[in-house]
Amino acid sequence: MAQSPQETPFGSQEAFHAAFAELYPRLVSYARRYGANFPEDIAQEAFVILMQREVAVEHPTAFLYGTVRTLSLTERRPMKNQNLSLEAVSEPGLAGGADDQVLNQEVRERMRMLSPTFREALWLFVVEGLSIREIADILDIPEATVKTRIHRAKAQLKDQLNPSGGVHVLV
Amino acid sequence: MSWSDPARRFEPAEDVQLRAELRDLLGLGPMMAPRSAEPTAELKALAEDLRREAQRRSRTERKRPTWGLLAAAALPLLAALVGLGSWGFQQKHRADDLAGQAQSQEQELSRLAASHASELARERQAKEQVQHQLQLASRRDNRRGEPFLVIPVEKPLKVTGDDYQRVKQNPQH
Numbered sequence: 001m002a003q004s005p006q007e008t009p010f011g012s013q014e015a016f017h018a019a020f021a022e023l024y025p026r027l028v029s030y031a032r033r034y035g036a037n038f039p040e041d042i043a044q045e046a047f048v049i050l051m052q053r054e055v056a057v058e059h060p061t062a063f064l065y066g067t068v069r070t071l072s073l074t075e076r077r078p079m080k081n082q083n084l085s086l087e088a089v090s091e092p093g094l095a096g097g098a099d100d101q102v103l104n105q106e107v108r109e110r111m112r113m114l115s116p117t118f119r120e121a122l123w124l125f126v127v128e129g130l131s132i133r134e135i136a137d138i139l140d141i142p143e144a145t146v147k148t149r150i151h152r153a154k155a156q157l158k159d160q161l162n163p164s165g166g167v168h169v170l171v
Numbered sequence: 172m173s174w175s176d177p178a179r180r181f182e183p184a185e186d187v188q189l190r191a192e193l194r195d196l197l198g199l200g201p202m203m204a205p206r207s208a209e210p211t212a213e214l215k216a217l218a219e220d221l222r223r224e225a226q227r228r229s230r231t232e233r234k235r236p237t238w239g240l241l242a243a244a245a246l247p248l249l250a251a252l253v254g255l256g257s258w259g260f261q262q263k264h265r266a267d268d269l270a271g272q273a274q275s276q277e278q279e280l281s282r283l284a285a286s287h288a289s290e291l292a293r294e295r296q297a298k299e300q301v302q303h304q305l306q307l308a309s310r311r312d313n314r315r316g317e318p319f320l321v322i323p324v325e326k327p328l329k330v331t332g333d334d335y336q337r338v339k340q341n342p343q344h
Binding site: 008016017018020021024044047048049050051052054104106107110111122125126127129131132150151153154157158161 | 182186189190192193194196197198199210211214215217218221222224225226228229232
């Protein structure tokens with residue numbers, strides 16, 4: 001469905017301003033976690049790309065997060081051939097910045113000990129508050145895979161809390 | 172209600188519960204609804220700037236004659252294809268002509284070969300006939316010559332007309 005020039009992906013102009021004010025800092029923080037050199041530029045570019053689309057996007061938030069993720073990874077691409085640690089490049093939650101303001105040391109430590117694949121899904125689900133469907137759109141994976149990753153992250157967190165062992169079931 | 176409120180996205184209850192459990196495990200506490208504070212003038216201005224940039228990009232992109240560009244890009248390919256096609260058509264015509272010529276030549280050659288073969292057969296037949304007649308004649312001559320004894324004689328001084336002497340009468344058949 002095409003949107004009129006005055007209409008925004010978030011509805012009215014006021015709704016757009018409110019969404020922008022709420023999402024922009026989060027997207028900047030998300031880009032920073034991917035190690036982007038210019039996270040503000042990336043977040044703004046994501047908004048422009050979203051509003052440039054003639055066809056309305058079903059999940060604008062997921063689209064913005066996905067675009068920021070892609071742009072951040074693309075920005076890092078020229079550094080691919082350098083001997084960079086993959087952990088430092090592609091894992092959200094390691095680069096610091098806005099996370100430090102949101103999470104305390106203990107939480108960050110717990111997140112850091114998780115498997116990188118599970119950490120990304122867990123971060124988007126728990127900290128960013130996105131739905132399973134939106135995370136699936138962002139990471140371009142099936143919803144079932146997102147759920148699996150989140151449940152495995154949960155199991156790993158339980159293992160951290162109960163290092164002596166114990167049986168738990170993946171729910 | 173804030174646009175990013177989970178309730179607005181109709182999240183299943185089990186997902187909401189799972190998020191609460193995970194937040195509890197991480198020690199984050201319950202999910203707080205985002206503050207719907209009034210956006211600052213600076214953020215509003217930035218949002219409007221971005222919207223204008225998006226509109227500007229949309230306008231400039233729409234002006235691009237996409238089909239015209241595609242047609243222009245495809246034109247050399249089309250010309251090459253047409254040239255190739257006409258060349259192929261000419262080649263096919265030439266090949267057809269040559270094939271026709273070769274076929275007519277082959278027919279002519281086979282006709283010549285057939286006439287030559289019939290002539291040879293006729294000659295062979297005539298030769299066989301002649302040989303047969305010769306054999307017959309020779310057999311006849313042999314049979315006729317059998318009762319005769321031809322003795323060459325010295326030519327007499329007196330010309331008698333024959334150069335042989337008959338010693339026996341012709342056999343009566």
